[in-house]
Amino acid sequence: MSMEHHITIRKARPAGRLLDLWAQREALWALTFRHIRGRFAKPAIGLGWLILQPAAQAVVFSVFFGMLVRVPSDGTPYPAMVFTGVALWSLVANSAAEGANAFLSAAPLLRQTPMPRLYPIISANLSAMVDSSIALTVAVIAGLLFGTQPGWPLLMAPVFVAITMVATFGLSAILGALCGVWRDMRQMVPLGLQILMFSSPVIYPASLIPDKWQALYALNPFSGLISALRWSLLGAPAPHWGHFGISALAAFTLGAIGLWMFLALEGRAADEL
Numbered sequence: 550m551s552m553e554h555h556i557t558i559r560k561a562r563p564a565g566r567l568l569d570l571w572a573q574r575e576a577l578w579a580l581t582f583r584h585i586r587g588r589f590a591k592p593a594i595g596l597g598w599l600i601l602q603p604a605a606q607a608v609v610f611s612v613f614f615g616m617l618v619r620v621p622s623d624g625t626p627y628p629a630m631v632f633t634g635v636a637l638w639s640l641v642a643n644s645a646a647e648g649a650n651a652f653l654s655a656a657p658l659l660r661q662t663p664m665p666r667l668y669p670i671i672s673a674n675l676s677a678m679v680d681s682s683i684a685l686t687v688a689v690i691a692g693l694l695f696g697t698q699p700g701w702p703l704l705m706a707p708v709f710v711a712i713t714m715v716a717t718f719g720l721s722a723i724l725g726a727l728c729g730v731w732r733d734m735r736q737m738v739p740l741g742l743q744i745l746m747f748s749s750p751v752i753y754p755a756s757l758i759p760d761k762w763q764a765l766y767a768l769n770p771f772s773g774l775i776s777a778l779r780w781s782l783l784g785a786p787a788p789h790w791g792h793f794g795i796s797a798l799a800a801f802t803l804g805a806i807g808l809w810m811f812l813a814l815e816g817r818a819a820d821e822l
Contacts, residue, residue, distance in 0.1 A: 581672045603639055603684045607632040610752045623754045625785040626695035633688045633779050634751035637710075640681035641771065642742050643769050646674035649728045649738045650719025666815045667808075670725045674718050684708070685782065692783045702781040709778045716770040716800035719807030726807075726814040750775050754789070767792035770800035 607628055614620045615627035622630045651669040685706070689699065728735045748758075749771040758766045767773050767789075775798025776788040 550664045559655060579736040581675045603632060603635040604687070612633070614752050617752045621757065623756055623777065623786050625697065625754075625783050626692070629688065629692035629697055629783055630754070630779060631752050632691050632784065633685065633782055634749075634775050635686045635714060636681060636684035637775055637778055638746055638749070638751045638771075639684055640677050640710075640713060641720070642746070643677040643680065644674045644717045645724055645742055646727065646738060647677070649711045649735050651721075651729070653723040653729075653732075653735075667722070667811060669696050670721050670811065671718070674714060674721055676713055676789075677717075678710070685778075686712070689782050697783040699782055699784045700788075702784070706778060706781040709774055712797055712800050713771070713774045713778075715804040716774070717733075717804035719800075719805070722807030722811040726811045730814055745769075745771075754779075754785075755792075756786075763792055764795060767795035768799050770796045770803055773795055774800065 610631045611628045615622070620627065625773070648670050651673065677775055689703075692699070724734075724738060728738070755763075755766065755772050755776045773788055773793040776785075777793055779785040780787045
């Protein structure tokens with residue numbers, strides 16, 4: 550009597566997993582609200598630190614780069630310019646740092662519940678967006694105190710923040726997947742973020758880059774987005790819209806790559822929990 554062995558190979562179903570993200574969205578809102586509630590458990594301290602951190606960085610950069618090095622600011626008050634860059638960069642840095650640690654920090658929750666493994670990444674991005682939105686509001690107020698006049702482009706700010714969220718999600722998902730599989734990579738994240746920050750126009754205007762390199766520089770999605778946000782919030786010179794288009798396309802590409810990479814590696818990362 551012969552016995553037949555049947556081997557079933559389970560194939561990845563990214564479309565099905567994306568539908569699961571929507572079907573279990575209540576868990577995502579609960580996780581996000583828990584993040585925000587934990588950060589603002591003591592509103593005075595939480596809000597104060599949220600404003601103090603980018604303000605302190607802006608002061609340091611203003612002294613060393615604005616007053617001593619005399620970095621140009623395209624006619625915009627340097628403190629307001631750098632405050633806007635730092636406020637938006639806090640969204641990128643906080644989301645990426647939390648994304649890199651997502652599998653480790655959410656390990657008990659992921660072990661005990663069928664919650665989609667992408668939720669800690671998305672939750673980190675949404676909570677960081679709340680922080681960054683508050684900081685950007687303060688940046689607008691600071692800019693008004695320095696005499697900036699934003700005008701109607703202020704209405705475009707949510708669009709630029711939303712595109713930044715797409716790029717930030719992609720970066721967070723990539724780091725979450727890679728650091729989930731290879732835990733030692735988390736040690737490289739702070740250095741990588743610092744390099745990316747200085748490669749983005751956070752403390753200097755994008756116009757400082759030579760014209761022949763501008764299109765290449767625009768492949769960094771945060772270059773065009775930070776410049777566009779300064780135009781929107783501070784009335785700074787409008788960005789080169791062709792270069793902004795390159796940055797926006799790069800942002801959506803990064804978001805798609807991050808999603809694909811996370812769905813490809815999340816199983817291996819979960820095995821390491």
